[in-house]
Amino acid sequence: MAIAIITGASSGIGHRFAQEIQKTKEVDGFLLIARRRQRLAALAEGLPNATVLEADLATEAGIEAVRAWLSENTPQVRYLINAAGYGVFGDYTQVSERDTVGMIDLNIKATVLLSHMVIPYMIPGSNLLEVGSASVFTPLPGFNIYASTKAFVYHYAQALAYEVRDKGIRVTVFCPGWVKTEFFDRAETEKSEGPRVKKPMLTVEYAVGCAMRAMKKGKILCACNWYTKMQHLFSKILPNCIPIAIWRGMLKK
Numbered sequence: 001m002a003i004a005i006i007t008g009a010s011s012g013i014g015h016r017f018a019q020e021i022q023k024t025k026e027v028d029g030f031l032l033i034a035r036r037r038q039r040l041a042a043l044a045e046g047l048p049n050a051t052v053l054e055a056d057l058a059t060e061a062g063i064e065a066v067r068a069w070l071s072e073n074t075p076q077v078r079y080l081i082n083a084a085g086y087g088v089f090g091d092y093t094q095v096s097e098r099d100t101v102g103m104i105d106l107n108i109k110a111t112v113l114l115s116h117m118v119i120p121y122m123i124p125g126s127n128l129l130e131v132g133s134a135s136v137f138t139p140l141p142g143f144n145i146y147a148s149t150k151a152f153v154y155h156y157a158q159a160l161a162y163e164v165r166d167k168g169i170r171v172t173v174f175c176p177g178w179v180k181t182e183f184f185d186r187a188e189t190e191k192s193e194g195p196r197v198k199k200p201m202l203t204v205e206y207a208v209g210c211a212m213r214a215m216k217k218g219k220i221l222c223a224c225n226w227y228t229k230m231q232h233l234f235s236k237i238l239p240n241c242i243p244i245a246i247w248r249g250m251l252k253k
């Protein structure tokens with residue numbers, strides 16, 4: 001029996017991945033991880049053999065709960081989707097210390113620890129997807145900590161792809177632009193709402209569809225739509241000061 005493990009499955013991108021992976025019929029079960037148990041339970045009702053694991057992955061206890069589940073159940077893993085993550089808009093005076101550390105703990109630490117923990121259970125032909133962001137391509141004042149955590153994920157995933165290739169595991173880093181999810185409920189605060197223009201805003205169906213196709217093709221980078229592909233290209237040929245100036249222009253009120 002092969003399963004899919006999905007973090008951040010209680011909403012948005014992770015939730016959609018569960019539904020898309022179910023359609024492939026490549027797995028017989030799911031491990032759904034997030035903090036909101038009820039949301040996970042509702043999703044699990046529509047999936048075969050789905051186990052719900054309520055865990056705060058920004059904490060050691062949350063990470064250890066996943067480790068314990070793995071050693072108890074010794075699953076064969078066909079997909080690992082690391083979608084749990086969050087961002088908060090604002091500069092270093094506007095983002096609280098709690099969120100600064102929280103983003104590092106969840107977006108970086110949990111992503112790395114979970115990947116390393118699950119890889120020994122992954123079968124040849126399996127896919128590991130790390131959720132990055134279009135913010136990986138340029139340093140972003142006013143979204144610095146989030147963008148920097150995702151830049152870590154971007155580099156980490158690409159190197160990991162080569163480290164696990166011999167095991168028949170394909171690693172993809174998914175870097176979409178803005179996607180219509182609950183992400184912004186947490187990202188926008190009284191202190192900062194981020195850029196005025198958040199377009200083009202992708203639907204979660206479109207974004208996850210791109211990622212599923214990229215995984216099938218064994219692509220290491222999924223930049224999703226033309227806009228993000230242009231951002232990627234420009235980040236390679238332009239000095240950083242140009243995209244940073246464009247971004248800062250979008251922030252100014």
Ligand SMILES: NC(=O)c1ccc[n+]([C@@H]2O[C@H](COP(=O)([O-])OP(=O)(O)OC[C@H]3O[C@@H](n4cnc5c(N)ncnc54)[C@H](OP(=O)(O)O)[C@@H]3O)[C@@H](O)[C@H]2O)c1
Nearest residue numbers: 008010011012013034035036057084085178179181182183
């Ligand atoms: N939306 C965008 O524009 C966008 C663009 C690029 C990349 N991304 C990335 O995509 C990923 C998914 O975000 P989304 O857009 O789908 O936002 P979302 O709807 O807010 O989903 C975030 C998911 O992460 C989980 N999560 C948050 N904190 C957690 C914690 N401490 N422990 C365990 N799980 C936690 C949430 O579940 P609980 O609250 O139930 O714990 C939720 O399931 C994130 O990594 C985000 O950075 C989003």
